[in-house]
Amino acid sequence: MEKSCSLLVHFDKGTPAIANEIKEALEGNDMPAKIDAMMKAIMLLLNGETLPQLFITIIRYVLPSEDHTIQKLLLLYLEIIEKTDAKGRVLPEMILICQNLRNNLQHPNEYIRGVTLRFLCRLKETEIIEPLIPSVLQNLEHRHPFIRRNAILAVMSIYKLPQGEQILGDAPDMIEKVLLTEQDQSAKRNAFLMLFNCAQDRAINYLLTHIERVSEWGDMLQMVVLELIRKVCRTNRGEKGKYIKIIISLLNVPSTAVIYECAGTLVSLSSAPTAIRAAANTYCQLLLSQSDNNVKLIVLDRLNELKSSHRDILVDLIMDVLRALSSPNLDIRRKTLDIVLDLITPRNINEVVLTLKKEVVKTQSGELEKNGEYRQMLIQAIHSCAIKFPEVASTVVHLLMDFLGDSNVGSAVDVIVFVREIIETNPKLRVSIITRLLDTFYQIRAARVCTCALWIIGEYCLSLSEVGSGIATIKQCLGELPFYSVSEEEEATESSKKDNQVNSITLSSKRPAILADGTYATQSAASETTFSPPTLVQGSLTSGNLRTLLLTGDFFLGAVVACTLTKLLLRLEEVQQSKVEVNKESTRALLIMVSMLQLGQSSVLPHPIDNDSYDRIVLCIRLLCNTGDEIRKIWLQSCRQSFVQMLSEKQLQETQEIKAKAQISHAQPDDLIDFYHLKSRKGMSQLELEDAVQDDLKRATGEFVKDGDDANKLSRILQLTGFSDPVYAEAYVTVHHYDIVLDVTVINRTKETLQNLCLELATMGDLKLVERPQNYTLAPESSKQIKANIKVSSTETGVIFGNIVYETSNVHERTVVVLNDIHIDIMDYISPAVCGDVAFRTMWAEFEWENKVHHALLLLIFHKQR
DSSP: OOOOOSOOOOOOTTSOOOHHHHHHHHHSSOHHHHHHHHHHHHHHHHTTOOOTTHHHHIIIIITTOOOHHHHHHHHHHHHHSOOBOTTSOBOGGGHHHHHHHHHHHTOSSHHHHHHHHHHHTTOOOHHHHGGGHHHHHHGGGOSSHHHHHHHHHHHHHHHTSTTHHHHSTTHHHHHHHHHHHOOOHHHHHHHHHHHHHHOHHHHHHHHHHTGGGGGGSOHHHHHHHHHHHHHHHHHOGGGHHHHHHHHHHHTTSSOHHHHHHHHHHHHHHOOOHHHHHHHHHHHHHHHHHOOOHHHHHHHHHHHHHHHHHOHHHHHTTHHHHHGGGGSOOHHHHHHHHHHHHTTOOTTTHHHHHHHHHHHHHHTTSSOSTTHHHHHHHHHHHHHHHHHHOGGGHHHHHHHHGGGTTOSSHHHHHHHHHHHHHHHHHOGGGHHHHHHHHHHHGGGOOOHHHHHHHHHHHHHHOOSHHHHHHHHHHHHHHHOSSOSBOOSOHHHHHHHHHTTTOOEEEEEEEEEEEEOTTSOEEEEEEEEEEEEOOOOBOOOOTTOOHHHHHHTTTOHHHHHHHHHHHHHHHHHHHHHOOOHHHHHHHHHHHHHHHHHHHHHHHSSSSSSOOOHHHHHHHHHHHHHHHSOOHHHHHIIIIIHHHHHHHHHHHHHHHHHHHHHHHSOOOOOOTTOOOOOGGGSOOTTOOHHHHHHHHHHHHHHHHTOOOOOOOHHHHHTTEEEOSOTTSSEEEEEEEEEETTEEEEEEEEEEOSSSOEEEEEEEEEEESSEEEOSOOOEEEEOTTOEEEEEEEEEEOSSSOEEEEEEEEEEESSOOSOEEEEOOOEEEOGGGGOOOOOOOHHHHHHHHHHHTGGGOHHHHHHHHHHHHHO
């Protein structure tokens, strides 16, 4: 039998209390010392010590004490000590405590009576309990509710014992009488719980008799009523109609816990639209009325589950769900947006986008916490809405373009990616987007945003005015040339080699001079000139963002600028009639590119230009000097075609993911189908009729979610012992987040009773056993299910090993059966996930995975699965 334990406290056994010291403290009259000694004794017992010599001392010196703390510790001590021998018989010395327990059950102090009754709920030995039954029954009529409620629980626990019906056969009758007369809500709940567990028909009869007053009962009793309804309806689904009426009546009670349980019960028992709509409305009310963030997250999880099976009903409540964005918690906002994005339809898209726009405007106030991250989530949500419904893009794109210069780089990147996709998928918005982008380009401060914006300018500036404005904008943002002062660069290089010391050299020159008599002569002059190292020219206040980024050494951006200028000039040749203007602009562009190359090869920057950027800029210079038709086609058409293909593949992938998430329907050819139109509707409410229709539809279409692949389950069963061993064991391994649960089945294959059978496990690696192993008694040819919980503290591979130890009546020595090792691999508790490019790069930068190779490999595996 399993040992029940109500206290599990870690105790450091490095300096254990000696039994003699505990015994001396218990025999003394110092009450605090006696309490401390009792606590030490309990902790030692919980950590595996036996301490048999203390039992008589505790009976003599602790049992008579009237102190409440001593009495509570005494009951804990009596709970955890061994009360039976190896054959399961009660130890003779246990009789000594029966008289004390009887006295406590008749004690004038209510607390002593109550804790003793609660202690009896944990006793499993019939020989100890049977003499105490008359005293327990007397407490059912005590004046104090604390004693009555614990007496009812004691009666229930006694009745549930293997011999409980023999020693207390009339318990259901007595508890039913108590239930009819009891006024205390807690005691009433315990009485109804006893009938629910031990005499279910009586509980159902009481519920149906008082069906009109269920909403007036206490919340504790209502929770038990809901549990009873769930149990009854699962066994007899034909009667759920009358119980669903009770659930709907409980949706209006003041207790939020009862309301939440009602909603969950409705969803589990009924698929009628009326019931699902009532449950969804209840979840939305809880989402808005509760201030606890954990409650809101749980409610959002329930709504997400409803969304997968009853999407049409939740679509009507989308605006109520959106009101959860008023919470400042980012996790709540993220879950809310995820749910809403799956519920948008052509009917509600305008309202949803309008709400999201208002939330984006609120983030500009600076009053909310983590505005940048929240704004980024909103921008991504609006992006998804605009992709699904392109007609709303015109209402949001110009608002979002105000955030191109946002200090939060993630938000700005999301905006420019959104603009890049919209300008391709919505040709009507191309002109307005290009105009707005050229007007706001100078506000951009992030290099990644600049590169994407430059690509858009290079691809979608098609008319003469747009091309001219694009070239002018880039030139203005680059500022005046040169990028650094070029005063005798070679001498500057020499000076830098001499530790940047200023060098002075003497220059001599000859020039003609007029003498006093009017004749000409040659005059020699010597002057001393000082050269300094070259310095960067930062430009005026009107100089733009591109110059600032270039002067920090971002030559990838410089290569993008060169490519954009090249595309604009190639397109200018097509739309501009005047060759003079084209040549003039080409000359200026070449000058800009050459200046960038000189800047990259000079010593004014700590790092020179990289080879890729250098080759790209040189290629652009060669193209402008000599352009062919094939090259022009590649630069002006192929690039955009590749982008269109990327968008198509992305849309196809999203479609495939949606199909993969869809429910798989399975129907057997011999499944029963009830025809709704042929049924008798007599006595059925509208809710029952709707529920019948939904059940018939589900049976006809086979719409249910398969619990799991049986082959996958079988693959997780590991054989721990051999078939010829006297004890056969196998384990089913379940991995859930950071916990590993081993469900071990142990089978006694011998004809003898195995005593003190214990499953001893140990771990290697970052695995940790949570529970202390217990001893069991296994009858001949019987089996036992043993569970072991293991904590995972890292991603390293671990090993679980151990043995099964037992004793037999014939052999006094312990027999050991060594188990096979269980290898826990990291891939067993890591599941593939989908990760977007922006999120991938953000996590890579945030967690510094390039310095943690094993983490980086895991993330790359996830990214490849995408």
